[in-house]
Amino acid sequence: MIDKSVESAQAAVADLFDGASILVGGFGTAGMPNELIDALIDRNVGDLTIISNNAGNGEAGLAALIREGRVRKVVCSFPRQSDSHHFDAAFRAGTIELELVPQGNLAARIHAAGAGLGAIFTPTGYGTQLAEGKESRIIDGKGYVLEMPIHADFALIKGTVGDRWGNLMYRKTARNFGPIMAMAARTTIAQVSQIAPLGSLDPEAIMTPGIFVQRVVAVPPKSDQAHLEQAA
Amino acid sequence: MKRLDRRQIAARVAQDIEEGAYVNLGIGLPTLVADFLPTDRDILLHSENGVLGMGPAPQPGEEDPDLINAGKQPVTLLVGGSYFHHADSFAMMRGGHIDVCVLGAFQVSTRGDLANWHTGEEGAIPAVGGAMDLAIGAKRTFVMMELQTRAGASKLVKACTYPLTGLACVSRVYTDVAIFELGLDGASVSEMVEGCTIEALRALTGLPLTLAPSTAS
Numbered sequence: 001m002i003d004k005s006v007e008s009a010q011a012a013v014a015d016l017f018d019g020a021s022i023l024v025g026g027f028g029t030a031g032m033p034n035e036l037i038d039a040l041i042d043r044n045v046g047d048l049t050i051i052s053n054n055a056g057n058g059e060a061g062l063a064a065l066i067r068e069g070r071v072r073k074v075v076c077s078f079p080r081q082s083d084s085h086h087f088d089a090a091f092r093a094g095t096i097e098l099e100l101v102p103q104g105n106l107a108a109r110i111h112a113a114g115a116g117l118g119a120i121f122t123p124t125g126y127g128t129q130l131a132e133g134k135e136s137r138i139i140d141g142k143g144y145v146l147e148m149p150i151h152a153d154f155a156l157i158k159g160t161v162g163d164r165w166g167n168l169m170y171r172k173t174a175r176n177f178g179p180i181m182a183m184a185a186r187t188t189i190a191q192v193s194q195i196a197p198l199g200s201l202d203p204e205a206i207m208t209p210g211i212f213v214q215r216v217v218a219v220p221p222k223s224d225q226a227h228l229e230q231a232a
Numbered sequence: 233m234k235r236l237d238r239r240q241i242a243a244r245v246a247q248d249i250e251e252g253a254y255v256n257l258g259i260g261l262p263t264l265v266a267d268f269l270p271t272d273r274d275i276l277l278h279s280e281n282g283v284l285g286m287g288p289a290p291q292p293g294e295e296d297p298d299l300i301n302a303g304k305q306p307v308t309l310l311v312g313g314s315y316f317h318h319a320d321s322f323a324m325m326r327g328g329h330i331d332v333c334v335l336g337a338f339q340v341s342t343r344g345d346l347a348n349w350h351t352g353e354e355g356a357i358p359a360v361g362g363a364m365d366l367a368i369g370a371k372r373t374f375v376m377m378e379l380q381t382r383a384g385a386s387k388l389v390k391a392c393t394y395p396l397t398g399l400a401c402v403s404r405v406y407t408d409v410a411i412f413e414l415g416l417d418g419a420s421v422s423e424m425v426e427g428c429t430i431e432a433l434r435a436l437t438g439l440p441l442t443l444a445p446s447t448a449s
Contacts, residue, residue, distance in 0.1 A: 027281040027282075027300070027304075027318075028300060028304035029297060029304075030281070030297060030298050030299075030300050030304075031298075053318075057304075077359070077360055077361050077362070078359045078360065078361040079357060079358075079359055080357040080358070080359040081304070081359075087357075088357060091357055092355070092357075098357075098358075100358050100359070100360055101360075102360050102361075102362070102363070102364040102365055103280060103318075103322065103360070103361050103362040103365060104322035104325060104326050104362060104364075104365030104369075105364075105365075106318075107318040107319050107321075107322045108319065108322065108326075110319075111319045122326070123326065123368050123369070124326060124364045124365045124368060124369070125364050126368070126398075126399065127396060127398070127399040128364065128395065128396045128397065128398070128399075129350075129395045129396070130360065130364070143399070170317075171298045172296065172298040172299045172309075172315055173279070173281045173282050173283055173298060173299055173300055173315060174298040175282055175315055175316070175317050176281050176282055176317060176318050177317070177318050178317065179317040179319075180317060180318060180319050207317070
């Protein structure tokens with residue numbers, strides 16, 4: 001019997017290791033798997049490479065992981081925000097490395113990894129500082145940059161409802177990177193508000209098929225609310 | 233001459249967005265355009281974080297932390313709107329499905345090169361977000377900005393000195409004094425505010441501007 005559900009966030013991240021590369025879902029705080037990250041902080045692992053759109057907001061989730069000094073490198077599109085003070089401080093102190101990637105290239109590179117593509121030619125960034133040192137090519141009169149896929153050891157993502165096969169649904173703009181990150185990691189761990197009985201999700205509406213997900217953990221939405229209040 | 237304020241520039245941009253258009257408004261100044269879109273046209277706003285048919289800010293107390301725009305502010309969804317993941321969202325942008333995108337700028341060159349993501353200043357933390365995808369992906373990329381910096385330097389330039397966002401991607405620039413059409417042949421002026429002249433614009437920019445056919449003022 002396939003049962004990917006695990007009993008707690010702590011159990012879900014029990015094998016994350018020092019030096020791991022981790023895709024972290026979310027755009028700002030929407031879709032940020034705060035409880036999985038909290039469990040990761042409790043594990044006391046470090047030297048992590050985090051791939052995420054932002055570099056933490058406020059005090060919760062990724063921001064807390066950076067605050068605790070666990071992150072060696074961030075690969076992201078938009079680190080600097082009004083509430084990214086923990087990243088800003090670490091960057092200015094020289095204790096964190098940044099690889100800046102245009103957002104669409106970040107998505108395409110993650111998707112390429114999940115889809116088994118060796119690399120992609122993207123028009124985004126062509127002729128700019130972010131393409132320096134990279135191979136480029138003119139195809140049909142237009143310039144493209146060769147970008148490599150982004151594989152990771154783990155993906156931590158957040159959905160609303162899942163089932164024991166790992167099928168997932170997301171809510172509104174909290175979907176963002178979830179479906180493509182799920183594809184690109186060796187081990188994808190999803191926190192959901194609720195684990196529903198197998199067969200109760202509409203097969204026409206499943207957004208991430210369970211093949212891309214290795215672990216599902218139910219985190220009641222009440223604690224999400226607490227995080228919001230804490231962030232406010 | 234009578235310069236437009238930011239809301240007036242936004243209103244002028246909004247007039248040029250056609251019925252049925254899929255539009256992305258960049259973070260900052262361009263978001264003002266949404267307030268002036270003609271209500272008798274079906275215009276669908278796209279947000280890079282996975283929304284088509286984005287509506288205005290919710291009423292106080294109605295905010296949903298799972299429904300935000302690219303600037304991470306709470307928004308609403310119009311009837312008929314949809315949500316999707318990032319690969320689809322950027323396929324819409326990069327794949328030429330978005331009709332118009334409106335961006336702010338530090339500098340734009342007369343051939344349409346755009347610089348709007350990084351000043352390159354020492355100690356500044358760079359952030360690019362979706363700016364590079366938007367600049368080169370939309371069918372038409374418009375810039376809205378004040379023509380001059382606070383120090384009086386023209387932001388429409390022969391060649392950008394700030395780090396580039398995209399090459400030859402901007403086709404039109406809406407400013408507080410005039411509208412400029414850009415192309416590989418250089419910049420022409422298609423509209424000027426009351427009291428403005430082509431000579432005044434040449435003096436403000438230091439550029440050999442021409443008048444576009446049927447220029448209004």
